[in-house]
Amino acid sequence: MRVIRTMSYDHRSIEARWQNAWRERGTYRTTEDPSKPKYYVLDMFPYPSGAGLHVGHPLGYIASDIVARYKRHCGFNVLHPMGYDSFGLPAEQYAIQTGQHPAKTTEVNAARYREQLDRIGFSFDWDREVRTSDPAYYKWTQWIFLQLFNSWYDTRANKARPIEELIDRFEAEGCQGQDAEVLTGDIEEPLGAFTADEWKGFSERTRQMVLQHFRLAYLSEAWVNWCPALGTVLANDEVKDGVSERGGHPVERKRMPQWSMRITAYAQRLLDGLDDLDWSTSMKEAQRNWIGRSEGASVRFPVGDDFIEVFTTRPDTLFGVTFLTLAPEHVLVGKYTTEGQRAEVESYVQEAKNRSERERQAEVDRITGVFTGSFAKHPFTEADIPIWVGDYVLAGYGTGAVMAVPGGDQRDWRFAKHFGLPIIAVTEGADIEKEADESKEATICSEGFLKGMQVPDAIRRAIQELEKLEAGEGRINYRLRDAAFGRQRYWGEPIPIYYRDDIPYPLPESELPLVLPEVDKFLPTEDGEPPLARAKDWNYDGYPLETTTMPGWAGSSWYFLRYMDPHNAERFASPEAIAYWKQIDLYVGGSEHATGHLLYFRFWTKFLHDRGWLPFDEPARKLVNQGMIQGVSAIVPFISRVSIEEKLDSVEDVGWMETSVAPFVYVSEAVIHGGELDARIRTVYEAYWPKLKNSSARLSFQFSGSHESIENVDSRNTIDVGGFIKSRSSSTGARPIEVLDDGDNRLTVRREVEKMSKSKLNVVNPDDIIARYGADTLRLYEMFLGPIEQSKPWDTNGIEGTYRFLRKFWNLFHQDNVGNGNNAGNEDNVVHVSDEEPNRAELKVLHATLKKVQEDIERMSFNTSVSQFMIAVNELGALKCNKRAVLEPLVVTLAPFAPHIAEELWSRLGHAESVTAAPWPVHDPQYLVEDSFSYPISFNGKTRLQLEFPIALSKEDIEAAVLANPEVQKRLEGKPPKKVIVVPKRIVNIVV
């Protein structure tokens, strides 16, 4: 028998050939080239996990790759690198379990990632690959840390400056007033003012302690999110609902010495900078919420010779203050507790401190508090104001104390009600018996100079009065906290700090990189010290080195700069490279990084800018968040409970089925929705439960679902029963399996869209898709699925459409018998294109496609450009067009989307150079000009018929022609139309 060769599109050989060719020729290698405009496209750094990629991961990479390739065709010099954020918890957890060094696991995982990425045909310049765990890389992460340590934020100049300048200032002027206000981190012990002479008299230790209050990377006693299960502290963005984001372990508030980053100094600039960024509104809003700016006033309530400072957004309600509340952790609680109240207060504080974050958040409705026994003076009325302690006041926000206005704040109101404290109405018309009036569109009614004023005016007036009395001032407060920077973990960048007399000192730059030491175990020491404490000789010149390591976000906060000059041994990147590549023009990644990475990397960029290392202060002008690709799970319903309906007292007749023989009963979804479900199930049970047979006892059932691998499901949502039973029997033990199937040995499953995950058996591996359909099909299909920002389920069934499209595209070049009803391509698989001049119809298809695809790429609407390609191929197929002048530009246009097939066709068309070097074909509008338009003729907005008129025809002529039309006349029934609207090249609407 003769083997029939179906000589058509063979993705396997094509893709292997071109991936090799690109590697060998260095097609995507990029160098700085001042003769060309630059374009920087970056994907968010992946963490190389052991699980490898699933089809959801490359979605953003494909989109950015299309843009990168498109920009190259348009003449841009494109920087499009990739690397790995290779420090991180999973490798370390794995190391703890297996003893395998995290560096090794990371290496293996990165190699696997690379292999998978290569198979998809990305245009990454791999010569620029960076890894955060590479000492040559983290040398510069450590270097930036040292710069942060050696910098302070000058609120007058509104920028970071070298710490030496602060020391100079102290020596000349001391520290007074405004300088002391940079401390916005946690509740800080107020730093007293000092003179130049006092500074000069300070001991080394005192000076260093003072400077810690100013350094942008600093060590302090701070409230941290301690996660006992992970054995480390977490940054705020790593905690969600009181548990760790990774793993969901409980988190506690704990006070401990802690390296922090003074990101709060940049709060306002991080907020303002958002305005000019081309990011989605939701992303900007997330950052704005996280920064949480609120305007108000700080007010000092005198207590004896000291005072309590509070922050309020409503100084206009000052006359409604009936008590003050301190957070349990507030440093002044002890000081103001009277002897009589001491026992009660201390036990309350103790209890409040021991409650985890999660408990406190979960029990929002529980009102607790205790009176300290002391009173403060109202700054205006001089009335005695009782001082309470309550855990509804957060230690970490504002000053950790509030002035309670139960008439104007619902939380204060509830606290007052609960403890029987007085409630004064602050606004006109408020029903303070029922609730507080928090409205800002109100008139102040409390006695005093604010009476009768509108809220906004009263706020301004109150601040003026406070400032006059020096009892307070207008103030802006942020929710943003300083970021915890140290991790009690092994697999991260060592912090380049050593201790002399317990004072932290920076390592000299010449000592960098401070390489991660070898340890015997990746666990904390017996004394609870971090793993680095296990390292031998972990000291500098005999002084102990810091043992915590940097968090995951350190390395990723500046990596976009390293790609510009990845092998530079002298600097993190040369000024020339930075000046050339500048900001990221397009940054693509997940929206889950809104309040973590994306904030930190803006922060570091602003800092590096302040210190003169960058000519820009925002890292990414445009940001696009790709949606998640969800998995479609297949769920087989099974009976999780059988019971005898209670009303019928036949339990005794029937007895209970022996558990040991009770079968697992799986029921096809189709059967559940079909008829006679109960009867069929009963029949199954009767076989195992003889007494049931002749009984009238009625059974009721409860269903649960069991995940089945989506790979086994066909396009009709059914699976093979034989295979299903076989796969289940291993886990069900001796108990039998019964299946109520659809017949034909098939069983219908229920589909559910969920997150793609191993445990849900709905993971689709790109390698499998590529083996079957090819990378080009995968790329096209991922784009075709829908808008890039949207989350959507992966359904492998739909991929046939894009695969078919590529074959049709291929066949346009390979048929000598175009359009004979057999598009299988010619047998020799030799390109067969005609050099004839294309006709008008063919040119119209081409230019319409060039136009649409270009516009769609510019607005990142890739699903619609894929549609346009399909339309083009369908139409050219119908026109039997195989003309070079039409097909060649299409190859270039398709190249960003499906680079392998494009390269292959390009070379078959006789080009020696890569298609990536071809200029982008620009559409010519003259081929899109129509000379007539088929007008939809509508009556009262409803389309009734179509009439074709020349484009050149005037509105009046069209109107006349339309009204003269017999069909239109018939519809008007002789009555004159009220109005006729003619929109040229759009529509005619007749109002009757």
Added chain:
RNA sequence: GCCCGGGUGGUGGAAUGGUAGACACGAGGGACUUAAAAUCCCUUGGUCCGUAAGGACCGUGCGGGUUCAAGUCCCGCCCCGGGCACCA
């Protein structure tokens, strides 16, 4: 509770205020074939009328409004996704 998104056929989705459902999947029918694969053609939002050709009405979460014309703009709700949340 507050702040952002979003809701369109069986499915993924398309539509500068101007013919709703492009393109694709799935489904149904047909051609080719011994058969299958592959390929090609037709139908495919709903309801109704008609033997048919064809036609009518309804339809973009719900209720109003603006407009000659609304998926698109405005107001009020409902639902889904995301962010923030005892934040003073």
